[in-house]
Amino acid sequence: MKILIINWQDIKHPLAGGAEVHLHEIFERIVAMGHRVTLFSCGFSDAKKEENINGIRVVRAGSRSYFNFILPFYYFAKLRKEKYDIVILDINKIPFFTPFFVRHPSAGIVHHFFGKAIFLEASFPINYYVYFAEKLFLKMYRKLPILYYSPSTRDEMIKDGFPEQNFHYVPIAVDLNNYRVLDNVPKEKVPLIAYLGRIKRYKSIDHILAAMPKIIEKIHDIELVIVGDGDDRPRLEQIARNSNIADRVRFTGFVSEDEKVRWLNRAWVVLSSSSKEGWGLTMTESNACGTPVIAANSPGLRDAVKDGETGLLYPYGDIDALANSVIEILTDDDFRDKLREGGLKCAREYTWDDAAKITIDVLEQIVNNSHKEKK
Numbered sequence: 001m002k003i004l005i006i007n008w009q010d011i012k013h014p015l016a017g018g019a020e021v022h023l024h025e026i027f028e029r030i031v032a033m034g035h036r037v038t039l040f041s042c043g044f045s046d047a048k049k050e051e052n053i054n055g056i057r058v059v060r061a062g063s064r065s066y067f068n069f070i071l072p073f074y075y076f077a078k079l080r081k082e083k084y085d086i087v088i089l090d091i092n093k094i095p096f097f098t099p100f101f102v103r104h105p106s107a108g109i110v111h112h113f114f115g116k117a118i119f120l121e122a123s124f125p126i127n128y129y130v131y132f133a134e135k136l137f138l139k140m141y142r143k144l145p146i147l148y149y150s151p152s153t154r155d156e157m158i159k160d161g162f163p164e165q166n167f168h169y170v171p172i173a174v175d176l177n178n179y180r181v182l183d184n185v186p187k188e189k190v191p192l193i194a195y196l197g198r199i200k201r202y203k204s205i206d207h208i209l210a211a212m213p214k215i216i217e218k219i220h221d222i223e224l225v226i227v228g229d230g231d232d233r234p235r236l237e238q239i240a241r242n243s244n245i246a247d248r249v250r251f252t253g254f255v256s257e258d259e260k261v262r263w264l265n266r267a268w269v270v271l272s273s274s275s276k277e278g279w280g281l282t283m284t285e286s287n288a289c290g291t292p293v294i295a296a297n298s299p300g301l302r303d304a305v306k307d308g309e310t311g312l313l314y315p316y317g318d319i320d321a322l323a324n325s326v327i328e329i330l331t332d333d334d335f336r337d338k339l340r341e342g343g344l345k346c347a348r349e350y351t352w353d354d355a356a357k358i359t360i361d362v363l364e365q366i367v368n369n370s371h372k373e374k375k
Contacts, residue, residue, distance in 0.1 A: 001360075001367065003030070003037045004079060006098070007090035008067055010041045010058045014254075017198055018281035019092055019111045022149075024056065025175065029356035031055035040079060042067035072101050086367050089144075099140055105370035107145045107363060109170075110153055111278030142166075145366050147359060150279050152299035168362045171350040172279050172304075178261060179288035179347070185265040191222045191330050194267035196260060196282050199230030204296070206236060207273040207319060212245045214323035219330055222248065227263050229254045264289035268336070269329050272301055275316060280304035283311065287343030292336055294325045310343040 009016050011024045027037045032055065043049070043060040050059050062070040087104045089096055092111055142162055148154045149172045158164055193215075195205055205226065215222055226236070226249065233251060240246045255263070264270065270286040270293045277300030283293045284304055293311035295301040307313040312329065314321035329336050 001035045001085040001363065002083065003027075003035055003086055003088060003363070004082070004084040004104070005037065005039045005088045005090060006071065006096055007039060007041050008064060008092055010039055010060070011053060012047065012058075013041070013044050013064075015064070015198070019090065019278060021281060022111075022172070022279075023090055023109070024053070025173070025352040026170075026356045026359050027056055028054040029353060030360050033356070033360060035360065038079075038082070038084075040071075040074070068096050071096055071098075075101060086363055088363075091141075095136060095140060097140070105367050107147060107366050108141060109147045110157070111150070145362070147362060150300050150303050152303055153278065156299065168358075170355050170358050170362070172281065172284060173350040173352045173355050174281070174285050174288045174347055175352060176288060176348065178257065179264070179285045180261075181290040181344075182262065182265045185262050187268055188223070188266050191219055192225060192267050193222065193326060193330075194225045194227060194263055194270050195272070196227040196263060196270060196286075197272070199226065199228055199233045199236065201232045201235075202276065203232075203272075203274040204317070205232065205273060206239055207296075207317065207322060208271055209236060209239050209243060209245065209249070210319045211323040211326065212248060213243060214320065215326050216245070216248065218327045222330070223250070224248055225250045225252060225263065225267070227252045227255055227260060261289060264291055267291050269294055269311075269326060271322075271326070272296065273316075273322065274298055274301060277301050277304075284347055287311070288347035290340050290344055292329055292339035292343060294322065294329065296322075306342065306346060309339070310346050311339055 005023065005027065007023060009020055011020045013020065031037050038057045038059060040059050042062050042064045047060055050057070061074050084104050087098065087102050087106045089098060089106065089108045091108045098106065144166065146157070146162065146167050147170050148167055149170050154167050195208055197203065199205060208224065212224060237251060240249045264286050270282065270291050272280055272283060272293070272295040274296060276298050280295060280301040283295055283301065286293050287310050293305055295305045295311060295313055296316035297313040298316045302313060305311045305313055312325045314325050329339065
């Protein structure tokens, strides 16, 4: 098949995250099966307008701030003429309004919706723009076949009126060649807890900082590393200074994939305090590296963490529960080893090859059904 994907960002974008990893891992394998894949996404500083990334043809135009507005014009001027078999919308926050101009068979890959969490992240008027744009999406795309991997997101969409039969499950996976236990990278001698990911306000990393004094009371030599970058970093650095824990907290900034894997191996436990996620891929990546996790019991994260088996869930925003979860794991070697083994087992359940095979089967089914309806 000839496949067009529309997503805000590609894997090389500075703000690329789990959604982009998911997309590229699956569709690189679909290309290897013999299909042709084009990804249309926004540009960024020094980006090429077109390049090949592991078999995926990546075409870029515009910037992130107005990509959805130029999409219809670019589609009519160029993409429509390339006669794709199916158009896939990587749905991420703001819709592309494709029902108004795309006539190809279509499907959506859904990660998560901000919902009211956008008011934690953005200020007026952006927060209202995203909030109502998501509401518009939920009305506009109700007939669209949806590929999902987060039961939380599926349940949320069904409550908003999406037919249950429109959903097709695709398992999440990690690249076990990259995310693995490194024999030459032992755990830190001093207990180390870590956050890895984008530094955004809605991820509530300030909750981890708020828990640190409570943790230090019980574990005096503990350290926290925050791996990644984002626009909430200056605020968090100020919070650390004001809380007198700046000497216990390290901000690394952006790191390479290899360095990320080393941090996952060095940490004793990895935390995610986010209000909402599509899945929480870092949780699964941490488990693959032999590291237990602690996550807020938020949509997406509760799908990625098996409470008491691969890590612990705590009520979102409950600082005492977060601190106590960290203390429990770090002070109980047997429990930590149990979570480590459980995490390694769960991380190996699915591969990206499995996810790619399921995805292409669903896409072929959608195209075939579309042809039948036309007849």
